[in-house]
Amino acid sequence: MIEQIYQIVKLNFRLEWQERQSYFSILIYILSSVYLSYLVFSEVISAETWNAFFWVIFIFSAVQAAYRSFHYEADQRFLLYYGMVKPENLVLGKIIYNFLYLYATGLFTALVFTFLMGNEINSLGAFLFILLLASLGFSAILTFVAGISAKASNNPALPAILSIPLLYPQLISLSRVSLRSLTGFSWEVNAPLLIVLALLSLVSLLLSFLLFPYLWRD
Amino acid sequence: MKGIWWKLLGLLLVLFSLVYGMLGPVQRLPILNETIRVLYYHVPMWFAMVALMLTSLIYSLKALNTNNFAQDSYAFEAAKTGFFLASIGLSTGMVWARFTWGAFWVNDPKLNGTAVTMLIYLAYFVLRNSVEDPFKRIRLAGVYNIFAFVMMIVFIGILPRLTDSLHPGNGGNPGFNKYDLNSDMRPVFYSAVIGWILIGLWLTNLRVRYKNLKEKHEQV
Incomplete structure (x- = not known):
């Protein structure tokens, strides 16, 4: 099982690397949206606005990055997968791949933010940990929604409509806790919120894992 | 006429709560005053x-396990009725908020929860309507419905408890829990709760039957 999941993750990297433009388009997407907020808000950047912009841009780039997850499986390769790979393994592999992808996306976004809008991050360790939790929860939900929209097809607005409301519970806790990591962070005080975030990610992960087989059987 | 008793019961309970809610005695409290009737x-x-x-x-769980169209459409109509009731709850709450908090909409965890719930279910409706193939629709809408329900419970049941809310019963506000102990208000409130649940189920039932008849009519 682990071997199979590892193979899926590797295959995904290889396939995406062959068509590099999808990576580059995400990078450019982030660059242009960060620059947009820099142009509009250059004079009034505080920790609060930094935080708000960061999460809004991250959530949109994450949706952009993940919604093509089942792009390949939707057509000819799908039959092969259906016969060879158990849906549980497929979804875990995709979630791991998306998790790495989203974490890299988040790090890149944070880097561009620091470059353009100044370094507002007070405790880097906490911020990176929060970003890790965020990528985990986001990847679980976004992979699942990508599966749904790959099957539902031909409605370009569908991934965003379906996933953004599901991400709100995490986002509301994330923006609160990450603001504290910008202004000054104490692990003891924020432990309950971090645990809630971890549990939310776990619930999303579990739901995706359990429901995906229903979605995938044809 | 089999099974009519619960519909009548729902109707009576709702009528009772609508009328007696306006006429019955309530506690006088600062700020809330008569608006407590909301x-x-x-x-x-x-x-x-x-x-x-x-x-x-x-019904979504049932439909996923049996691939039954009827159950899937029951799930859809129940969610629609729930959405309708949520809009009523939202509008009565907004009117109340205007007179006690001073604005129709404030940034409050419970209001956010409601807005998110409604958005999630709107997404569910969009998803269900955008899939043509009925078998596929059962699966896609079904799994999304399960996800939606869990996220709704997280949002309205768990997250508000972590933060202060302007709502009575949370944070530093006087709680409705105290007033529920008031023996004048309790029976009216409980009959309204049970009555509205029954009316909601009846409404769903009617919608499903109407839809079935319409389909039959179109086939003929």
Whole structure:
């Protein structure tokens, strides 16, 4: 099982690397949206606005990055997968791949933010940990929604409509806790919120894992 | 006429709560004053909404296991009725908020929860309508409905408890829990809750039957 999941993750990297433009388009997407907020808000950047912009841009780039997850499986390769790979393994592999992808996306976004809008991050360790939790929860939900929209097809607005409301519970806790990591962070005080975030990610992960087989059987 | 008793019961309970809610005695409290009566017209909607979303969830689970169209359409209609009740709850709450908090909309965890719930279910409706193939629709809408329900429970049941809310019963506000102990208000409130749940189920039932008849008519 682990071997199979590892193979899926590797295959995904290889396939995406062959068509590099999808990576580059995400990078450019982030660059242009960060620059947009820099142009509009250059004079009034505080920790609060930094935080708000960061999460809004991250959530949109994450949706952009993940919604093509089942792009390949939707057509000819799908039959092969259906016969060879158990849906549980497929979804875990995709979630791991998306998790790495989203974490890299988040790090890149944070880097561009620091470059353009100044370094507002007070405790880097906490911020990176929060970003890790965020990528985990986001990847679980976004992979699942990508599966749904790959099957539902031909409605370009569908991934965003379906996933953004599901991400709100995490986002509301994330923006609160990450603001504290910008202004000054104490692990003891924020432990309950971090645990809630971890549990939310776990619930999303579990739901995706359990429901995906229903979605995938044809 | 079999099974009519619960419909009549629902009707009677709702009528009782509507009329007696306006006429019955209530406590006099600062700020709230007579607006405390909104308890009968606002809070039961959320109870009924959760009950209907739960019904929708159960039918979705059934539909996923049996691939039955009828159950899938019951799940859809139950969610629609729940959404309708949520809109009533939202509008009564907004009117109340205007006179006690001074604005129709404030940034409050419970209001956010409601808005998110409604957005999630709107997404569910869009998803269900955008899939043509009925077998596919059962699966896609079903799994999304399960996800939606869990996220709704997280949002309205867990997250508000972590932060202060302007709502009575949370944070530093006087709680409705105290007034529920008032023996004058309790029976009206409970009959409104039960009545609205029954009315919601009846409404769902009617919608499903209407849809079935319409389909039959189109086939003929």
